[in-house]
Amino acid sequence: MPDIAYEQARHGSSIGQPLTRRDGFLKVTGGATFAADNRPEGMLHAVLAVSRIAKGRVAHLDVAAAEAHPGVVAVMTPQNAPKLAADPDAKNDPFTFRLDLLQNDRVRYAHQPIAVVIAETLEAATEGAELLAPRYETEAPRIGLDTAEPHKPQAVGAGDKTAATKGDIEAGLAGAARRIEAVYETPAQYHNAMEPHAIVAQWDGDRLTVDTPSQGMTMATMRLAGLFGIDPKNILVRSPFLGGGFGSKGFLSGPQVLGVMAAKLVDRPVKLVLRREQMFGPVGHRAETRQTLRLGADGSGALTALDHHTLTATSSHDDFYEPASALSRYLYAAPTLSTTHSGVRVDTGTPLFMRAPGEASGSAALEAAIDEMAEACGVDPLVFRQMNYAEAEPISDRPFSSKALRECYEQGAARFGWERRSAAPRSMRDEAGRLIGWGVGTALFPALMMQAEARAEIRADGSGVVAIGAHDMGQGAWTALAQIAADGLGLDLDQLDFRSGSSDLPNGGIAGGSAHTATAGSAIHAAAAAVLAQLSDLATNDENSPLFGAGNAGVYASKGRLIRRDDESRSESFTDILARAGRASISASGKGAPDPAARESYAMHAHGAVFAEVSVDPDLGQIRVTRLVGAFAAGRVVNPRLVTSQYYGGMIWGVSFALHENAVVDPRTGRVMNPNLGEYHVPVNADVPSIEAILVEENDPHVNPLGIKGVGEIGITGTAGAIANAVYHATGVRVRKMPITLDKLLG
Ligand code: MOS
Numbered sequence: 001m002p003d004i005a006y007e008q009a010r011h012g013s014s015i016g017q018p019l020t021r022r023d024g025f026l027k028v029t030g031g032a033t034f035a036a037d038n039r040p041e042g043m044l045h046a047v048l049a050v051s052r053i054a055k056g057r058v059a060h061l062d063v064a065a066a067e068a069h070p071g072v073v074a075v076m077t078p079q080n081a082p083k084l085a086a087d088p089d090a091k092n093d094p095f096t097f098r099l100d101l102l103q104n105d106r107v108r109y110a111h112q113p114i115a116v117v118i119a120e121t122l123e124a125a126t127e128g129a130e131l132l133a134p135r136y137e138t139e140a141p142r143i144g145l146d147t148a149e150p151h152k153p154q155a156v157g158a159g160d161k162t163a164a165t166k167g168d169i170e171a172g173l174a175g176a177a178r179r180i181e182a183v184y185e186t187p188a189q190y191h192n193a194m195e196p197h198a199i200v201a202q203w204d205g206d207r208l209t210v211d212t213p214s215q216g217m218t219m220a221t222m223r224l225a226g227l228f229g230i231d232p233k234n235i236l237v238r239s240p241f242l243g244g245g246f247g248s249k250g251f252l253s254g255p256q257v258l259g260v261m262a263a264k265l266v267d268r269p270v271k272l273v274l275r276r277e278q279m280f281g282p283v284g285h286r287a288e289t290r291q292t293l294r295l296g297a298d299g300s301g302a303l304t305a306l307d308h309h310t311l312t313a314t315s316s317h318d319d320f321y322e323p324a325s326a327l328s329r330y331l332y333a334a335p336t337l338s339t340t341h342s343g344v345r346v347d348t349g350t351p352l353f354m355r356a357p358g359e360a361s362g363s364a365a366l367e368a369a370i371d372e373m374a375e376a377c378g379v380d381p382l383v384f385r386q387m388n389y390a391e392a393e394p395i396s397d398r399p400f401s402s403k404a405l406r407e408c409y410e411q412g413a414a415r416f417g418w419e420r421r422s423a424a425p426r427s428m429r430d431e432a433g434r435l436i437g438w439g440v441g442t443a444l445f446p447a448l449m450m451q452a453e454a455r456a457e458i459r460a461d462g463s464g465v466v467a468i469g470a471h472d473m474g475q476g477a478w479t480a481l482a483q484i485a486a487d488g489l490g491l492d493l494d495q496l497d498f499r500s501g502s503s504d505l506p507n508g509g510i511a512g513g514s515a516h517t518a519t520a521g522s523a524i525h526a527a528a529a530a531v532l533a534q535l536s537d538l539a540t541n542d543e544n545s546p547l548f549g550a551g552n553a554g555v556y557a558s559k560g561r562l563i564r565r566d567d568e569s570r571s572e573s574f575t576d577i578l579a580r581a582g583r584a585s586i587s588a589s590g591k592g593a594p595d596p597a598a599r600e601s602y603a604m605h606a607h608g609a610v611f612a613e614v615s616v617d618p619d620l621g622q623i624r625v626t627r628l629v630g631a632f633a634a635g636r637v638v639n640p641r642l643v644t645s646q647y648y649g650g651m652i653w654g655v656s657f658a659l660h661e662n663a664v665v666d667p668r669t670g671r672v673m674n675p676n677l678g679e680y681h682v683p684v685n686a687d688v689p690s691i692e693a694i695l696v697e698e699n700d701p702h703v704n705p706l707g708i709k710g711v712g713e714i715g716i717t718g719t720a721g722a723i724a725n726a727v728y729h730a731t732g733v734r735v736r737k738m739p740i741t742l743d744k745l746l747g
Pocket of ligand 1: 247353355356357512513
């Protein structure tokens with residue numbers, strides 16, 4: 001009953017409200033149980049030993065010394081690791097990533113787990129792991145885009161085409177009045193959620209319970225079922241709270257599975273928590289890229305050609321390619337277009353999805369190139385974007401399901417004060433004499449939909465229950481999805497029991513691709529609509545109801561009552577309807593999924609524009625981002641407070657991308673040399689003095705019944721490029737290798 005439901009959302013009192021997090025109190029008082037907070041009876045502590053070499057084999061481990069250490073219960077190595085029911089190197093589908101689970105002595109990357117020490121205390125396990133004193137047979141690692149072995153990707157990102165072209169790119173470039181060609185580089189970045197990967201695993205015969213942060217509990221269940229040869233019904237994954245994920249908790253990682261193996265080995269509950277440095281290897285990262293952009297424009301400043309090629313790295317043993325050229329298929333209206341990728345194999349952990357995979361690094365390069373093209377044409381960089389953004393998706397010519405990019409440019413520019421920008425580089429200074437630069441970048445992220453199911457129920461007392469195995473990775477799913485559920489059922493939030501975060505609930509899909517609210521929300525919405533349809537059947541077919549004869553479409557629900565549309569004075573409470581029908585409750589299920597017909601007809605993306613101000617010390621090159629204004633249009637805003645917070649988070653990551661993050665890999669050893677938050681820099685409050693997000697209104701009738709697009713990732717896109725462009729405007733120096741640090745300005 002999509003239209004009852006749609007009306008419902010409009011009439012409802014929860015969607016659109018800036019509610020604070022419903023779990024906020026629990027979180028700030030320590031009442032929220034994160035995975036590592038669980039301590040089942042008899043629990044042991046497991047600590048990973050990880051490889052210091054990047055390629056070769058483990059020749060010797062002093063297992064006897066570790067075993068002799070007081071408190072150590074067992075040492076798990078390839079000698080005694082439980083045999084698995086499936087080869088963890090088997091590649092059944094592109095998203096089953098190969099895991100290193102102590103099945104042999106081979107080392108494929110630095111920080112690969114090589115043993116697990118299990119002890120009565122964390123200290124004993126840590127000390128035991130030190131005593132292993134591994135010796136290696138070392139081979140020279142292949143590190144970096146130049147020294148490594150070329151490898152042709154079959155697909156990039158989540159199964160995207162490696163190449164997509166339109167028209168004759170060489171002709172488009174040759175015929176251009178102005179051309180630019182530039183190479184941009186982005187470094188490897190490592191997921192560093194506040195909560196490192198952690199697991200508490202308990203076996204009871206062939207039943208397994210795990211507490212572990214997950215962005216995809218059903219996928220985790222299926223992976224565990226396959227590896228251990230048990231029925232998925234015997235597995236319970238609990239993940240009520242995550243301290244961030246950013247893509248690295250989408251698939252179960254090797255260390256999490258090792259925790260389950262350790263529990264099996266010792267036949268006791270085991271907790272395994274990664275140390276911060278162990279996050280730099282076995283749980284994914286954003287691979288480095290080298291992107292070559294060639295752009296052409298005619299004499300009026302209209303793009304004639306856009307060629308975006310990405311060279312990126314994957315691991316020696318698995319395939320994930322950062323799809324950095326892909327966003328050039330969707331954004332600017334060049335009549336000739338080429339977007340391609342090539343790869344190399346290196347001896348690192350396998351790269352993985354990381355917040356705005358592809359779009360983040362691709363946008364950092366594309367937005368800088370657009371700036372260079374605008375300058376070559378002598379056109380203001382904002383005006384150039386306003387002239388050249390696509391009215392229909394360039395690669396497919398499909399219309400956008402909705403598109404408020406022009407409003408994003410206008411509202412962002414007005415708020416930022418862009419018209420006061422003086423065009424020439426090095427022409428703006430503050431009172432202290434620091435160079436000021438203003439830059440802009442376009443933001444974009446696809447509006448994806450995954451698959452999810454939910455169950456909804458209305459009980460005789462008039463209260464509601466909505467259940468879905470959804471994932472709150474910090475973005476606020478407990479709150480936003482409950483708001484959708486409350487409106488879906490026509491209840492106030494305090495009448496709703498919202499259950500989530502556990503794999504024994506209906507499959508909530510995955511929290512990824514910025515699609516969780518849209519997908520899980522659609523499932524909830526459909527389940528709630530199905531319950532209301534049953535309820536209105538009961539009432540409107542009953543002569544004793546004031547709703548008799550109104551028909552299903554003739555009523556809507558609000559505040560625990562069904563109300564006639566044609567006469568709002570006539571209504572009946574859920575309680576009365578159920579009581580007269582003699583029902584204790586009614587329930588129904590619903591699904592969320594993409595609508596293939598709509599997706600054939602329309603291209604679906606969220607859009608935005610980000611404006612950045614930097615100040616640069618003219619002598620020392622020290623860079624500060626002093627202001628960020630982002631304007632984003634992403635369909636219906638379920639909760640403006642949480643959506644704003646997502647945009648802030650994304651934009652702050654854009655600052656991180658442009659100025660801070662850089663995993664430095666020693667080419668001799670293949671080790672990340674800064675595997676800690678002291679030396680792997682991310683922005684702190686002082687790095688982002690002023691940040692604003694404007695929620696641009698957008699009604700998208702095609703994307704899903706609720707009109708929701710994702711907001712989790714788009715904030716990074718646009719921002720890194722805007723900052724690079726602002727640094728150029730401040731200094732006159734184009735730094736094409738991120739992060740932009742002061743040495744690159746002075747060099
Ligand atoms: Mo995201 S990188 O889809 O968690």
